[in-house]
Amino acid sequence: MTNKKIIMTSRPTGLPKESNFSLQEDSQASLNQGQIRLKTLWLSLDPYMRGRMSAAKSYTAGMNEGNVMTGEIIGKVTESESKKFPEGSIVLTRSGWQSEPVVGENEVSLVDPRIDPLSLALGTIGMPGLTAYFSLTRIGKPKKGETIVVSAGSGAVGATVGQIGKHLGCKVVGIAGSDEKVKYMVDDLNFDAGVNYKKETFKEDLKSSTAEGCDIYFDNVGGPVTDAVLDRLNTFSRVIVCGQISQYNNLKNEDGPRNFHKFLRNQAKLEGFIVYRWAEEYQEGIDFLLKLKESGFLKYRETVVEGIENAPEAFLKLFSGENFGKLLIKVAE
């Protein structure tokens, strides 16, 4: 009986490499009162993890060299010294990249039993879906008929943003990095248009897809893609800054076109957020997303990699754009 865990052995310089990680094994200790042992079923891989690997100031404490990689998992309780979570319970926790973690009962929550398949509790009906729901509705405040542009529109967050936008009666234009993803956004997710930012015609394609301009820009990426969208902003438009994945691996702060005058001229707003701001209201978001899924409206796509030892290699795909939809590690059946 061993617990496999992935350690950040060194901080990445720029793009992370597999050599920044190592697999270690622990023999398992006995449980203290209030603790539970889990068998990890699913591990979520998300772009924000890159920020935690840095020494730079962030919204939560980062990791140090030698720490277990941070991350959210779904696990099954295999041994319990907690009355709240008996053996067999299915729970969510932030125990990081570990196969058989021991956690305290105050660090876990039960997975809503209506969530099926279970992996959705880490994706469309989990943190990424809640990110989409709360920030779009609370910051973006979309009105029927408005145009929403979403970058990384085929990703776990972006796909949910766009589909909620369609559900609310908006026009939705997704941006992604391949024709396959563009086709997916339009054909499967029902977006009004999709634009491939890797094409030379990106700016013209974006312009023609947003003939009425952009009322809400949901930004997952930053960089030149965002620069192009800012030229489409309408009066009183809103920019929701959810992620800046194009910038996370920069060795130093990148320069780009100054853009505050675009906000001035258009009386536009911008707001950054961290989803934990709405932590006490998560049930509202889960209920909304479950209802949308039950009505057949909410589609999703997962890229599943098997085996916790393959998590570092899989994680790197987030930055190359190779993954498609929500990226998950299947740790055990």
Add this chain to the structure above:
Amino acid sequence: MTNKKIIMTSRPTGLPKESNFSLQEDSQASLNQGQIRLKTLWLSLDPYMRGRMSAAKSYTAGMNEGNVMTGEIIGKVTESESKKFPEGSIVLTRSGWQSEPVVGENEVSLVDPRIDPLSLALGTIGMPGLTAYFSLTRIGKPKKGETIVVSAGSGAVGATVGQIGKHLGCKVVGIAGSDEKVKYMVDDLNFDAGVNYKKETFKEDLKSSTAEGCDIYFDNVGGPVTDAVLDRLNTFSRVIVCGQISQYNNLKNEDGPRNFHKFLRNQAKLEGFIVYRWAEEYQEGIDFLLKLKESGFLKYRETVVEGIENAPEAFLKLFSGENFGKLLIKVAE
């Protein structure tokens, strides 16, 4: 009897030059029903005028070559075909840089008779003061004890922002371009600190003056000054984009450090605005500012240049930082 007017004869390329303007004289036509003739007493010179001189998209239609320069004046009615504005009335209007304009009665409003001296109706208790009041309170929503940083802090808008901030119990740090202006902000306007952005020690001075970070940044300037303030943002801070004077004369969009990640990390907001958004509520702002002035709290400083023919030369001082406080042309007694 002639009307002197300043025409924009050519659009400026970069910094405006006197050769972009010319003085013309009209002989005066008789009035139609509903029209009034004014003797201009005061002409306001403001940074936003540079934007109107450009062909670029802006929040209102720009000027064309051959048009009278845009601008707000205070005038006395010298001849009237309007029952609403009899001879002798003191009015505000946007008739531009003209000494004896003829305007329709629907284009003018009476100056609040409590405003004394009259020139304040173009400054601290006029458009710049209303800009400060509405944007600081409606967008910034300052809370007692918070730190407000204001760039161009000795200017017509900035000085009012800072003094309202002090009145509301905030810590106020002003940024300006000379030691004389810094001294004025601290000694006369009662700001907690002032920082000279032209000093080599600007970043360190800003940091030591904002030991508790920045909760509200009121941005009149953009560019490197703003870059420095963004590194001081606190969680849930607000950036009010009022002006970007450092950028107005650029021949092409300037590059600068990308900064959206700073808004993300700090869950910060940014909003651009045009004061006309609150046009129907101006009386509230005038009442507030008058009360503040009557209580001895609201200080102001004016730079007065005599003669409408000197308006072009004076206007250029807005961009060199040579003027101090509100810049006005005294057109007639």
